[in-house]
Amino acid sequence: MIKITRLMLRDVLKKYKSHKVIDHVSLKIEDSGIWALVGPNGVGKTTLLNCICNIIPINSGKIELLGESNKNFKVFEKISYLQDNTILFNYLTGYDHLKYVCDSHRLPKRRIQEVVEYVGMENYLHKKVGTYSLGMKQHLLVAISIVNRPKLLFMDEPLNGLDPSSSILMRKILFDLVEQGTTVILSSHNLAEIDRVTNQIIFIKDGKLIEIDRNEYTETRYVFKLSNQVLANKLLLDSGYTIQQEKDAIIVTIGEEDLNDCIQIIQNNGVTILDLQKEVTGSEKLYTKFFGK
Numbered sequence: 001m002i003k004i005t006r007l008m009l010r011d012v013l014k015k016y017k018s019h020k021v022i023d024h025v026s027l028k029i030e031d032s033g034i035w036a037l038v039g040p041n042g043v044g045k046t047t048l049l050n051c052i053c054n055i056i057p058i059n060s061g062k063i064e065l066l067g068e069s070n071k072n073f074k075v076f077e078k079i080s081y082l083q084d085n086t087i088l089f090n091y092l093t094g095y096d097h098l099k100y101v102c103d104s105h106r107l108p109k110r111r112i113q114e115v116v117e118y119v120g121m122e123n124y125l126h127k128k129v130g131t132y133s134l135g136m137k138q139h140l141l142v143a144i145s146i147v148n149r150p151k152l153l154f155m156d157e158p159l160n161g162l163d164p165s166s167s168i169l170m171r172k173i174l175f176d177l178v179e180q181g182t183t184v185i186l187s188s189h190n191l192a193e194i195d196r197v198t199n200q201i202i203f204i205k206d207g208k209l210i211e212i213d214r215n216e217y218t219e220t221r222y223v224f225k226l227s228n229q230v231l232a233n234k235l236l237l238d239s240g241y242t243i244q245q246e247k248d249a250i251i252v253t254i255g256e257e258d259l260n261d262c263i264q265i266i267q268n269n270g271v272t273i274l275d276l277q278k279e280v281t282g283s284e285k286l287y288t289k290f291f292g293k
């Protein structure tokens, strides 16, 4: 089977007057999965996504989506772009928006019901968008962007402003999409959320793209809550472990291979482990490396 390249940028230049926001950039993504586009405010994330989706023109270079030029309107039947909520109309309902998108993709009406149930927006589907909270608007945007079962999905800041249950839902949606073979390219500032959804990070800096595999930067830490924190701290320090003391927990930065040893040291000396959590960090450290504090 011939594999179709999902996204291809060749020597793309986008400038405003002399300001090169995207400076002769090339990129190729061939697989399904999640890629995070990361960089400080104003660095060009939205501009890049808008250029890719042919919402704004580029000055030079070439962009292909699913093996076709991004100027070929037809290719967008299998592509979606979740923009910010300014694209929504306050005087229309969620249903109106979904009906319009379904009709333009020539999808049956039952597809609306499917995505509405999947995203969990039954209760406010028929209310005007002007009455929606930020989170409700975000759910509608997600529903709109997945209604056509995209092979390629661009998302501008989809992880912003979500409450914990919406964040969990968003992660589930992202993982489901990848399982169905979708390539997702999302921009985000939320580094903790990025760490939870992908290892594939593209930093954007000075108009250039820097592709990173976060696996190389990942750090695992274990947060212990203990019956005798002072004693456990001393025991682990004496054994040569690096400890960070918190008010009601100690954090040990170790790989999985050392976890058992730590547990043994603690438990063999009569200290009870009340709680143990694993934390994986990576993007924040990387971000600081590239962009400073």
Ligand SMILES: Nc1ncnc2c1ncn2[C@@H]1O[C@H](COP(=O)(O)OP(=O)(O)OP(=O)(O)O)[C@@H](O)[C@H]1O
Binding pocket: 016, 021, 039, 040, 041, 042, 043, 044, 045, 046, 047, 048
């Ligand atoms: N229409 C425009 N005319 C002139 N400059 C523009 C225009 N649109 C964007 N810019 C500039 O291009 C740069 C990139 O903006 P962009 O909105 O893409 O950044 P961003 O990384 O998405 O920022 P944020 O994280 O704040 O959303 C900024 O310096 C911005 O001022």
